[in-house]
Amino acid sequence: MSRTNPSSTAPVVPDWRTVLGLTEPNEFDWGRVRAAQVNVTRRLAPLRLAISLLGIAVLIGMFRGHAPSLLLYGWGGLCSTVALLMAHGQLRNRKWQVQTATQSELHRETLWSTLVAVSWGAAPLLFSRYCSPADLLLMWAVCTTLVAATAFGLSVLPLATGFYIVVMTTCLALGMWSIGLTWVAYVAAVFGTLMTLACLSAGRTFIIHASAGLALAEKNEVVSLLLREFDDSGGDWMWQTDASKCLTHVSPRFAFALGMDTEMLDTKPLLQILAGAAWEAGNFSAGLRELAERLKMRESFSDLILPVTIGGEIHWWELSASPRFDERGSFLGFRGVGSDVTAQRRSADKINHMARFDTLTGLPNRLQVTEALGEAMSEADRWRSKCAFMMIDLDRFKAINDTLGHPIGDRLLTRVAERLRGMMTEKELCGRLGGDEFGVVVRDASDPARLNRIAREIIETLSKPYEVDQHTLYIGASVGTAVGPRDGRTVEMLIRSADLALYRSKDQGGGSHNTYEPQLHVHAEERRVLEIALRKALERNEFTVHYQPVVSAEGGTIESFEALLRWNNPELGNVSPARFVPVAEDARLIGPIGEWVLRTACQEAMRWPDHIRVAVNVSAEQLGHPGFVTSVISALSHSRLHAHRLELEVTESVFMREGTGAVAVLDQLLALGVRLALDDFGTGYSSLGYLSKTKFNTIKIDRSFVQGASKNAPEALAIIRAVVAMADSLGMATTAEGVETEQELATVRKLGCRKIQGYLFGRPMPAPEARRLFDVDRAVA
Template sequence: MAELHALSLLPARVQQWLAPYEADEPLAASFRAQQLQAMLRLTPLAMAVNIFNGFFIAWRLATVPSWLWAWVLALLFVAAQGLRAWQRARQRPPRLLASPKAIRRAARHAGVLGLLWGSIPALLFASAPAPDQMMILAISCGMICAGGFALVTVPEAALSYVLLLAGGSAVGLVRALDQPGTATLLVLLVTYGLVVIASVRVMARSYGSRLAAEADAAHQQQIVGLLLRDFEENTSDFLWEVSSEGTLRHSSNRLDQALCYSRQDDPDLGLVELIARTHRGASHGIDPSSHLRSLQVALQGSQPFRDLPVPLVIGGQLRWWALTAKPTWRLDQTRQDWRGVGVDITHKKHAEDEMHRLAHFDVLTGLANRRHFQHRLQQQCTRDSAGAGGAALLCLDMDNFKRVNDAYGHGNGDLLLKTVAQRMAQQVRSRDLVARLGGDEFAILLDGASSRTEVQVFCERLVRAIEQPCDLSGLAITPHLSIGVAFLPHDGNHVDALLHHADLALYEAKQRGRGQVQFFSIEMDQRAHRRIALEDGLRSALAGGELHLAFQPQWHLASGRVAGLEALLRWTSARFGSVSPAEFIPVAEEAGLIRDIGLWVLERACQAARQLPGDLVMSVNLSVCQFDDALLADKILAVVERCGLPPGRLELEITESVFLQDTDDVMATLHRLHHAGVRIALDDFGTGYSSLAYLRSFPFDRLKIDRSFIAPIQSSPESEAIVHSVIELAQALHMETTAEGIETAEQAQLLQGLGCVTGQGFFFARPLDLAAVTSFIAAQPATAN
């Protein structure tokens, strides 16, 4: 390494530690020149500071030593040498190379300066008064830092300067060790000196790395330039030259053959006319006019152009050329011609077109994908802001598509998606756009549609077209759609807002039973924001103690005593007040919070049951989402065991929607709990799906008759008949019955007469906290069964 030779006066290990870069000659010579130039730029300022500080020292301490003015003259001489070197560098062209000798010369100059400044504290510090000592030490430290960083581009000079100045300062402090605080100042001086030396090394390495990177970049640029020139001159597919009038002055044989060009037959035809001639009588779905116009404009200008795509027909096939050219002046400098090269990029163009198709269109259905649709929607928003008219955005989702995949396989699911996509595309106009956003989600942009009636008519026609049976490998499947609609600009004037509002309308359509069309309204957005706020609140509700249980007694109709209690979850939020379970339970289910909340409810209910009389049963509702947990039975039984509650005193209430999940897993979980002694009740019986098959396959302990049948039971013979049938069915299957929502004595008496075992409702008691329900039970008179 050439740079290491410049440090031959230092030990080899120090040389290697201090070297700012590694380079071979003559690159190292170039680096040395740049190092010296960078250092010389700061030389005037550095010498001015040296002269100022020198005169200041002489003025402050002139009465003490007799030799101080000789020291000042020596400093002026050294400073003058530095300024002279700077002046010579200014008057000459920037030096491109420098020898190691120049680096050593700079290091010697810096060393002399360091020696001069180091002599001041070494000779004067110990004998100087305390104020002068502080002045000497302050100037020395300042000169160490300033000089080290000013010389950082030449680390040899910086090291020489800092070591000699710091060494002189250390000698002065050692001589004054008998003075208070000097030892501390000596330690600080050594520490700061080492920090400066380390900083100089780091900054010098950084500067050297920059020099090496710049040199490497310049070298790479030279190589690239050579390769490009070689490509233009020797490896082009074909060469061409066009005069300022546009006619071919020179062309390669390959170009002549491709254009069927003969200089003798067509001496006045230009390159643009020859390419246009190849398209006569050809039909390839490409309009070449815009490309040829771009070529004509480029040839009429004065700037080089590169890779300008041009289509032409060769041998009856569409081909693509990329033309590159630069202007050249004739020898008389009166006219500008063009000299260039052409490359056949047909395969590249086809590959780019295919990549564009894959990037903007869905592979399965051929519809626009989400990216292309959002781009088109953005264009529509821009047009609308310019007053070009509105549009309607439809977000569509196939209802229960997952069941098709699960039941018939993903292959048939893909066939269904393709069929639905084709039917959608057949229902729209050419200016509209249909897209598949992902999965079974689609979107349609109806350009110019601004009337609800118009969109409603279109949606009805679309639904009729979609909801026709599809033949999927011999399977007849009828697809169904839910649709959400948002209008531009009424419901938003940018892409994210429109998509969000159409999604909210789609969510509303699904919530209302699927297979519907819903138009966005501001209330949907408000509900969505509240739903998000409720979800955030629920996440902290458990830890914040906002959730609590209320207990509603269940009454034994025949004996007139409390037979059990149902644990009801309540949420009293500091932000929202008292939130209805009908509102926050669905939010907890969708947010995935119901598992933790459900186990918390179960544990609190079991703990409460332990404080109540031993024969009372505690009923706890289970969410359908909790059955997604394969360890649900283990967790429930662990809670029961941990609370010390007999399993027979716990009753789990489930709804019929549980059986829409994986029925085998659900049944296995219920059977395990039932065999462990836990009671199982079927809640809201008769309001959901047909439950007779489940009643046959699982021995429920109790059927709970929904309040919707109890409220009209006195005025509706039909409701009374249904309740009577349910009670008889339960008796035949050896199950108890509980009627919910009893609010009058007449209802309770009628239900008892029909054979209903237990009931609950406001007639008996409202939901109470644990203390109140304990007092309520204690206040009930003992009654024989």
């Protein structure tokens, strides 16, 4: 590689011919110095034009009415034309920095300056005879101001400025001489001489400083490149091309990086070497195309990254370079440095992959899914088509996670991801949103039937059994779909709409698919308002407890009451438990509300006869709380109610949600003497295993079976007979719920149910009304 002689870049003290631009010594690149001079004149072009036009306006205004109009306006037009023509070229290229300039460009500036000086110098020659003393003074001021401003502002061009000053002051002196002001003419001549000398001195100083700065920059560039080439890390190398983009003076490290000899690389085209086998096919990478464009435009570039195939393996190189020019401005080629950044690139790719893909399943994560949905919505808007977003939630996944542990749950999620990935086509993208939620971006949603088929296929595929670590696992899936832009014009709105549709699918028990409807948003808003009011209901004493009697099937005597929560809100009125209980469970409010019901029911039961029990419903949320047993003990202790008079009702869903943890809690309650009832038996996830592990005192038969049996439905009759027989064999009582007619009463009595609950014997009633039932019994007795 060629080395630059340090002496060639050292600044020299120029002689006056060089300062004036008449010669250019070979030992320095004077083209860049001349470019610095030209750039200064371009920057000052607007100011020069403004001053010239202002001066012309002042003199025309001063001589109007004194000098002949044709002469005056002719001079003004000539001066303005010359000034505008000179400024035109400079203003047009004012924003572009000249890199190199020739002597001819300097001489062009000298010519224009001389023309401007001649046009302005004509003023004192033509109009001095028409001046009053005051006007003469003003013209003197204008001319000397122009001379002084040019001398100080444009001294970077000594020859052009010198000609301007000499012509202007000579014309000014001759004008003063012509009207008999001899001493003033001498002063003008002396003033012009001093300004010329000052201009030449300032111009010489500027040129010396400019050449020194450029020489220093050249040295710094060379030193920087050399330091990078010989850095101890050995990771960087230098490269250089000639004007035809072929390698010259190949660095040994550059050749080593390519796995080739320096002789093989010398005079070879740089682009061909970097392209490798792709050179013939023309299949170039984007980085190589950008490099070719920069080389073609002869532009500097920095940190340009492109792939290079070496030994059959792709490496990533980072290149930086600048064009080289000789003192005449001729292009010599490029000189630059390069380094192998393959390790950094792979690390960055890995980080980028981690930022956009889920680490557990390998699916796109929420970020990438959101971006893909945004792109799909943009495409749909552009082509006036439709896209869709499907939100998927796994059913019964939490039960598996809780019972078998998170490692099994994680492996199950990977199997779910594999099945989802296998269902996707190029028109869909599936990703994991978090937890057991997944999302599918459907780029073409013009066919509603196709969306429904995709959703049904997802539900059916994910509901098939899984074999994970010798466990056969069964889960399901719920799907909610929103179509854009109909259901949302932004990504956030469309995801929100799909979430609302999914919420309806979950409310339906899972395993279903729903599409967003505007009414869902209304329901969501109602639910939000309901939750806000529910959070304040306890402290505002808006809750009450009603009691529904449970009687013996034979004698019809009251055996217990079921405590039922009621809510009366000042704004919402009487709110059905079917509406507010699910909201309370989702908002984690059921715990404090349930504890309040338990305390209130126990205190009320103390006002009843000693043989009457009270039944309180317990949700899965309450049963899973670590302090639930303690709250039961506290309620019994404060009310002084015997434990055998309290019956807690649970549904089968608590076992599916909490696994074996529910059995342990129920065993603790049984040990206290509390009675247990299994509510809604046969309507949920029935399992005889729970009945064998937990000693329930009562099994409650759901109203749907009672109604069916009264109509002689074979299935309902068979179920009730089976439940009664099983309960009798296990020493449990059976309670028929929802008995409203005499026919239903006769049917359940005939089938062997021991207890009856329903409107036929009493609706849920406030506590005082429940107490009056005992007064009536005493009066009858």
